[in-house]
Amino acid sequence: MRLVVDLNRCQGYAQCAFLAPDVFAMHGEEALLYNPHADETQREHVLRAATACPVQAILVDDLGDTSVAAGEGAVREGLSGVR
Structure with missing residues (x-):
């Protein structure tokens, strides 16, 4: 799993750090630190963190054919990079 955070969009609400502290800090x-190659065991926490982001700054890429963008709750094919 690969993570991309749009740091220009991130406002430092820290919901991600609260929900997935092993990945986000x-x-x-205001400065967010994160592991862009989070361990697969953190998937549930990372997806919750991405969904909880008030500004939808977190993209979770499965490194396959699909990815999940924060706040959408739907799988989108062919999505790459920051929205």
């Missing part, structure tokens, strides 16, 4: 009040 806040550095200071």
Whole structure:
């Protein structure tokens, strides 16, 4: 699983860091740090974090034919990069 966070869109609400602390962390009040290649065991936490992002800044890519964008709850084919 690969993660992409649009850091220009991210507003530092830290919902992701709260829901998936092994993958996301806040550095200071506004800077987000994250593991772009999160372990598969973190999938459920990462998907919850992506869905909870108020500005939909997190994209979760399955590295296959499908990916899930934050807040959409639907699988989209051929999506790559930041929306």
